[in-house]
Amino acid sequence: MKGKCSIFVITAVLMFTVAVTAFAAPGRGGSGGWGLGSPYQRMYNPATVETVSGEVISVDRITPMKRMGAGIHIQLKTDRETVSVHLGPAWYIERQDARIEKGNTIEVKGSRVTFSGKPAIIAAEVKKGDALLKLRDEGGIPVWSGWRR
Known part of the structure; x- marks a missing residue:
């Protein structure tokens, strides 16, 4: 026994x-490295938030930093530039009703950062027509941090 x-x-x-x-x-x-307090999350700066609009020229899956899960990233062609926009973790973005696709005209509100030596925007909101995809609150806290709680 x-x-x-x-x-x-x-x-x-x-x-x-x-x-x-x-x-x-x-x-x-x-969160696969996308959560609150992660090095990636700390890049978001509410002081550098801006709104840009333009045409989506590509939608890709990327791994922004070592040891992170895949994320969804777009290239947005505005009147002034083509800028990388980081939306969020693939596991979250792919479960949303609002779909961002190549050729869409969208408006992005987010924090302008330098990522891998190039300008980028970490998105807080994406508007496509009447649809709004909310990704972060005003302080930059990701909505997926409390997802499914």
């Missing part, structure tokens, strides 16, 4: 350790 109890305890401890390790690993479970 003692042998079976010991095996049960050891198995339970191992399962608990594996579960904790899996959920704590960057890029696994949770």
